[in-house]
Amino acid sequence: MSAGEGERPAGEAAAERPEVALLRAATLRAEAARRVLGEGLEALLRSIVEATAALFEAEAASIALYDPESNRLVFRVAAGEQGQGVVGQAIPIDQGVAGYAFSTGQAIALSDVARDPRFAGQVAARTGYVPRSLLAVPLIDGDRTIGVLEVLDKRAAPTFSLRDIELAGVFARQAAVAISATRIERDTRALIAAVLVELAGDALDGPTAAAAAEAVVAAATEDLDRGDDTHLWALADRVARLRRADSDQLDLLTELLDVLVRRTEAGDRRRSRRGKPDAGTTAGTTGA
Numbered sequence: 001m002s003a004g005e006g007e008r009p010a011g012e013a014a015a016e017r018p019e020v021a022l023l024r025a026a027t028l029r030a031e032a033a034r035r036v037l038g039e040g041l042e043a044l045l046r047s048i049v050e051a052t053a054a055l056f057e058a059e060a061a062s063i064a065l066y067d068p069e070s071n072r073l074v075f076r077v078a079a080g081e082q083g084q085g086v087v088g089q090a091i092p093i094d095q096g097v098a099g100y101a102f103s104t105g106q107a108i109a110l111s112d113v114a115r116d117p118r119f120a121g122q123v124a125a126r127t128g129y130v131p132r133s134l135l136a137v138p139l140i141d142g143d144r145t146i147g148v149l150e151v152l153d154k155r156a157a158p159t160f161s162l163r164d165i166e167l168a169g170v171f172a173r174q175a176a177v178a179i180s181a182t183r184i185e186r187d188t189r190a191l192i193a194a195v196l197v198e199l200a201g202d203a204l205d206g207p208t209a210a211a212a213a214e215a216v217v218a219a220a221t222e223d224l225d226r227g228d229d230t231h232l233w234a235l236a237d238r239v240a241r242l243r244r245a246d247s248d249q250l251d252l253l254t255e256l257l258d259v260l261v262r263r264t265e266a267g268d269r270r271r272s273r274r275g276k277p278d279a280g281t282t283a284g285t286t287g288a
Contacts, residue, residue: 041182045175046077052151052171053080056164059153060129062086063139063175064098066146073098073148082152085127096120098148101136105145107169109135111159135160137168139176146179 045063053061060083064073072090093099100118101108113119113134124130131152139147149172154160160168245253 041178042077044178046079048171048175048178049077049083049149050079052149052168053083055167055171056151057155058151059083059131059155060086061149061151064091064102064148064150065139065179066093066102073102080152082127082129082131085129086123089123089126091120091123096123097134097136098150101138101148102145105138105140107135107137107165109133109160109165133159135164135168137165137172139172139179141176141180146176149175 049061049063052058058080060078060080062075062078062083064075066072067074067090070090071093073093074090075086075088078084078087091099093102097108097110097113097116097118097120099120100106108118110116110119111133113131114121119134121130129152133153135151137149138145139149149168151160151164151168154164
């Protein structure tokens with residue numbers, strides 16, 4: 001019997017299962033993460049290194065991300081007058097100062113890089129700029145290191161201080177959060193396809209599973225912008241634009257949101273109590 005004669009395609013049949021309903025919920029969460037980020041990963045990471053270079057008044061700042069296929073660190077974005085030459089360069093994860101920070105999960109600051117055996121001079125030479133001082137901070141996502149943030153040559157000082165390491169750590173955490181959210185979005189489709197194959201057995205091959213996964217994603221997100229009376233996604237768009245706000249403004253926003261959350265939770269509790277019968281009244285009626 002064909003699908004048109006009453007039998008649904010395997011992907012559609014699998015989509016009716018509770019497991020796929022959970023995958024749809026995961027898709028919604030991934031879409032929320034994407035919207036709050038508000039822009040592509042490259043653009044967001046570039047804004048982070050630009051802010052880092054500006055804060056430290058550094059000659060350059062860059063972010064290298066781990067590429068599991070090549071088992072190397074690949075420099076994805078850079079900022080500063082001397083930063084652009086490093087973009088696209090790749091190094092083994094056990095070489096260079098970036099490799100040291102990645103492999104150990106520890107930040108490192110060098111005041112005379114040429115004298116340190118961990119410095120990969122050949123990589124620096126290929127970029128056209130050899131730094132005097134260098135700060136490298138790992139990007140950590142949960143229990144794994146996913147990349148490295150590097151800052152080269154503060155103009156106002158010959159070396160980096162402990163305070164500099166702490167500040168660079170703040171930017172590294174921002175980058176790690178952005179990368180994690182983007183990977184959640186990207187990996188959701190692969191997860192859905194894998195689960196559909198598991199549910200359907202031999203009925204789904206690779207291309208069919210991918211198409212079925214796209215259908216689940218589309219079904220989960222098709223109504224987000226249609227007739228949204230809650231204004232939730234408009235709020236998400238505003239939150240995305242607030243990334244450039246200063247700390248005082250963000251503190252105020254956090255306080256306002258805390259007040260709103262408390263009011264919402266209090267309203268939920270009041271509605272819940274109104275929906276329950278009064279214990280004393282019930283007892284009295286029973287006694288009568």
